[in-house]
Amino acid sequence: MTSAETVPLRSRGDAVRRWVAAVLVVVTTLLVVASSVAVWAHRTVFDTDDFMDTVGPVLDDPAFYDALADNVTEQTLLALDLDTRVSARLTELDEVLALALVERLEVEPGPLLEALGTRVDRPTLAALTPVVVDRLEERVEKVVDRLVTSEAFRERLPRLVERAHTGAIALARADVEDHPNVYLTDDAVMLDTTPLIAEALREALGSVGDMLPGVTLPDAVTENAPQARAQLGEALGARLPDDFGQVALLDRETFDMVQGTVRTVDRVVWALVVVTVLLIVATVLVAPDRRRGAIQLAIGVAAGLVIAAALVAQLRGLVVEAARTPDGERVAGVLFDAVSGGLHEILWLIGIIAVVAAVVALLLGRPAWLGRAADRWPWVGTVSGQDGRLPRRVAEHADALRFVAVGLSVLVVVVTGFSWVALVLVSLALVGSLVGISVAQRIADVPGGRRSTPTPTP
Template identity: 25%
Template sequence: MHHRRLRYAVTSVLLVLAFVLSPLAVVATWAHSQVSDTDRYVQTVAPLAKDPSVQKTVSDRLTTRVVDNVDVNGITDALSNALAKANAPPLIVDKSHLLAGPLKNAITSAVHDVVNKVVTSDEFAQLWDGANRRAHAAVVKTLTGEGNSAVQAKGDAVVLDLGTVVDKVKQKLVDEGYQRAANIPDVDKSITLFRTDKLDKAQDAMRLLDITGTWLPVTVVVIAAVAVWAAPSHRIGLMSAATGIGVMMLLLLAGLAVMRRIYLDSVPPDALPPDAAASIYDTFVRFLRDGTRTVLVVAVITALAGCLYGPGRGARFVRSASSRSTGATGRAMARSGLRTGSTGRWLESHRPWTTGIVITAAALVLFFWNHPTVAGVALVLGITVLVLLILAVLAAASTPTTRKQTPS
């Protein structure tokens, strides 16, 4: 009895530790992939180039910055001087400055059309991907403070330098006939992505997550496995571990939703429109959400598998129905001449071992799969179930059933 209580205590402590560390492991894995994997980072930010709200924000900001560098008042002053030299009526000369507003609106409309064509083109998406690929060291700088690149931490903000895009817009304006656009001085080419007064603390936290990104997931799996092994009932221990980790994944998804609201409230509208800020947040964390959902689905499947191996009436019915179906199929194969002989008899006598090997192989595939998705989990589950059914059919097809002869 004392030994059993000790096992319960050890199992409980290990399970609680695994529950607490599981969401940190998911976040650490996501953060590590964003920092160390250039392709993953580019894949993360690529949709922003096609997002309508982000395109509108970039177009409006670039248009404003270009038009602000056009001296509209200077143009109207030059027009007034030209009219005065041409002996135009004084009323016309005096009223010429009223053209400044319509002229600025016309310039703004023309420039916005050109900028919008650039920003919504496939070429912009390619420029965006190329700039982010070349600037991947920016993530390292933002999260660890090392390196130099286009994305930088400035004070309490994280900004993206769009210098390449601005230069492309200026060249496009020249190509459209606005020759003076070539004389536009350099403008502010940065766009604020994030603004927070906790950036320093966030950087420290992300550095820690980056360091633990490789080993923390492994540690959680090992702790959970030891907890299941130490539990007096391995099946109950497995179901408890899966249920607890599943609950923690639900809490993590809820936490991401809360953080989204906090982030949107912290971004001033003049720094970034709410719809664009929402798109940026959702794009940056979408792989974290996907990873959390994947772990949640795996946990649910594991808990259900533990239930199916239990003594409950529903579990017994499912096992019995499956056994009857595979047995009937195997015997039908044997009667038609497709007998598996000694191989089938070996599969039948070693069914627990073959089942364990197949399930372990499926678990290892998911564990070593780089960034598995819910669809990937469903595919592995489907293949696993199919393999187990085939092995059961082959085991039942070793010999046909013989019917008892009734006396005449």
């Protein structure tokens, strides 16, 4: 085959490689984003210890306790049913007063009582029900708020959140272990707060007990939601609704999606990371121009991460909108920001690496505009190494620069508290600086450089 015949074949081969490289850039970008989210979810969302380390500090936000107090107060008032009880008590009191009045008049009580009760249009004490109920509800709200904001409850809240998270993730992983406070129905994943409401009821009875004569709550209620509801209903002499004390954590459709995601991530998270790394290498190797392929991949990854960050911001809006009260919206926003903070760290880390890789690959090609800039401004040639002075200076102080690079790396890691993000960034910076020093030694013609030519002895 002649050289003239090989040119079209080579051109077709380059065209095929360009198309394959373009496809690999898209696929690799998607896998980089997917593996980033998978690692974050596996480390933070699906691991209870890491989840508590993440959200624990933000549990001191007053909005958590305000939202919880609102919910517990609502359920406590529902169980007490003050409207019915107060109306009944005032009606009884009205009848007692009417009987006392008749006795004072010293007349036959039967006909007069009947007339007072049915034939005479007179004001009754039951008309005061709304006023009395408003005052009692205010007292209940204060009692519940005092309970929820107490130091003892603040110490218990992290354990309650931890139990709820453990139960939810166990359900997602189809764990058969019993988690009575979190359970799955046909419609949603539910959190049972009946024990907490029972505690609030016990405190509230000290303030409104006069309206509930003979009511004695059990010292403790079972952790089984239906049985606990039956216990409280029997003690209060009322039938509580089936959803009493139950909080929907996730609807069933969302839970099914989360369950599938959890199982998939548990199985393939680290394999996904390995495949992503291999595809990054393959994308660069397949490209006809590897430097250009690296630039395209870096730009694609950076763009994909920006899109992922935008989607996370949109998801935050949906989560906040699902809250029913202003305090609930604030709680949802704070929790989402705390949990998604780890994802943002990963996205920033990979984004910085991608941008640095793109800039380095661009400068290694010695673009024409950089040469023109060096001709116009000499310092550009020095900084970019085109005039050779920077590599020589680096090579002359190579050992000292290596020592400084290692020392600074250790110092930064210690100061940042051994954060894994800082550790990765510092490690990459250290490797890059050490490689840069070695490259400068090879380029520079100085003693100690790898390309230095030994001086011939006479």
